[in-house]
């Protein structure tokens with residue numbers, strides 16, 4: 141389902157022409173569809189119906205308060221990786237008791253805050269961290285629920301920078317040494333062993349690596365049972381990909397989780413396991429786009445460049461992962477001649493492009509929509525080249541809400557100071 145339909149040659153966000161939004165709020169701007177996020181989340185609810193579960197939206201994908209609030213209202217839990225994300229969840233009306241805390245470097249103050257708020261579970265990534273959590277929980281007189289994030293050594297077959305489940309990656313605890321960590325956890329007075337966790341990577345477009353990892357996790361569950369450690373939940377992480385390009389055909393949440401449920405139902409020892417998932421991209425990516433204006437077209441002897449007002453500081457994915465995002469004119473039947481061009485921003489880096497070798501019909505002043513930018517878009521933006529970060533707009537049927545105002549220049553240096561005179 142596309143929340144950004146074309147009507148009479150014009151792109152809409154739900155029921156509102158994108159041109160109107162750009163006129164009102166300027167460009168570059170992220171435009172989100174409330175329904176897009178909601179339906180993305182509901183696809184997981186439907187996929188897991190009939191099985192005890194917790195859907196923890198990965199906050200890092202898009203952490204705007206309005207996004208978190210929309211999901212919290214549907215009952216979402218949240219996967220966080222910092223105290224900043226935790227406080228965002230709380231500020232947006234999310235429940236701490238549905239939060240899982242991932243990440244290899246949780247700091248003591250972050251652990252304390254999570255314990256104070258009573259999060260659901262810490263996904264621990266090292267034996268050192270286990271001891272640290274025990275100490276902090278003891279000091280606060282609390283019990284910390286933990287899962288061990290294991291590294292199953294499975295190739296996610298995705299971009300190397302977003303692959304996390306291989307031996308060489310910094311994430312998780314080697315599945316072979318995990319039993320010893322569980323043994324230790326079971327002995328610690330302020331630790332409750334809740335489950336097992338794994339996340340093998342992001343933008344996976346086939347089920348096989350997930351199922352491979354699941355099978356390895358289930359062997360561990362059995363091994364732990366033999367040691368007298370009974371797990372209550374199985375956190376299979378996030379990672380389900382989306383179709384950035386038409387030829388990509390990732391499984392739907394139902395196809396993927398249907399198979400997970402089948403695998404669990406097959407054994408008496410696994411039927412009781414709660415399923416926890418941590419999807420980010422597959423909920424958020426297609427719920428957003430980045431709208432930018434064409435500044436000018438630069439034609440050299442052998443190449444044309446369309447210079448737009450958005451850049452790698454606004455959407456970093458093409459620059460760091462050579463990621464593809466569809467780019468289309470907001471007004472499609474614009475009568476312009478088609479050109480082959482690179483769509484680039486004004487930043488002083490060769491890597492500053494949003495798309496290469498695109499066929500587009502456009503002219504100065506036209507609006508372009510960079511699609512599937514609702515995940516890892518604004519969240520990875522920066523002020524590089526002293527550029528203000530874009531506005532974020534959420535459309536809800538025919539209503540348009542600015543959910544983050546465009547940054548002002550003065551915001552950028554508000555916390556900077558000059559050296560004293562002399």
Ligand code: LLP
Pocket residue numbers: 198201219242243302339341342343377378379380418419420421422457461515516
């Ligand atoms: N859980 C954990 C522990 C994670 O590290 C991640 C993503 C997720 C869940 C959510 O994964 P998702 O469902 O969104 O694939 N910046 C990159 C993606 C980095 C993902 C990092 N971890 C990009 O733009 O493609």
